[in-house]
Amino acid sequence: MPAEVVGVKEVMKGLSFIDEDLYARIKTAINPLMRQVEATAKGYVPANTEVLSGWSKPISSSIDYRPFPKYDANNVKGGIGYKEGQNRRFKNGFQVENYVYNISAAGRIYETAGRLNPQGRAPFTSINPGGGTMAFKQAGTARRKSRSTARYDSNNPFAGYQFVTDLPELTKQPKIKDVRSAGRKGSGRLIYKAWAKDSPRIYDAILDAIKAGADYFNDTTEMKKVA
Secondary structure (H helix, E strand, O other), X not given: OOOEEEOHHHHHHHHHHHHHHHHHHHHHHHHHHHHHHHXXXXXXXXXXXXXXXXXXXXXXXXXXXXXXXXXXXXXXXXXXXXEEOOOEEEOOEEEOOEEEEEOOHHHHHHHHOOOOOOOOOOOOEEEOOOOOEEEOOOOOOOOOOOOOOOOOOOOOOOHHHHHHHHOOOOEOOOOOOOOOOOHHHHOEOOHHHHXXXXXXXXXXXXXXXXXXXXXXXXXXXXXXXXX
16 A cells, blocks of 8 residues: 655654754753752761861871871862763764762762771771780781781771761662662762752653653654555
8 A cells, every 4th residue: 555654854854853952951951950969968068066076177287198188068068069061962862961079088088988898997806815805006017017907007996987987877879760770889978968869850850851852852743644
């Protein structure tokens, strides 16, 4: 049976248009939501008086080694921001990059400390003759130390435990249908916590933008099959 397809030119034109349209719709939908993630993350930054005693104290100028980054709430907040990444187009689609960053050293430590070791780095212990255990720091030069203890040179063997357990628990990302989990690397206390709170509605906004683009395409492009 002969058939005539009407609207081919419109369809071909629409296929090139829909790429630009979706690109713009997604950017418009998620930009304000990502800025809200930035604001929420800054709201999770604790005051100087709320972190472990000593972390926010001034660093002595007489030390001859790289010090542990000093905590300063204003500096941590100032290190959190939002940026549109390199939005790229490909032959068969596009990639829209938008991200919230955390560039302060203390902020990154507060964000992720305890991901690998939830109770901090375990101190090396030995058994007391009278029972119980005691922490110790291995003596000797770095060359003589075993590989596992070569960098273990803290005056306080329990520093890692004390530091990490004083921090709030890490917030894990919620499970979202059809979105791959980031695993351990997707948990945190600032940006990742804010993302865990807002990501479901951001993904919904992206899907809504795609649906709106598809609906617009269907409404403005017509194909008919005539006998």
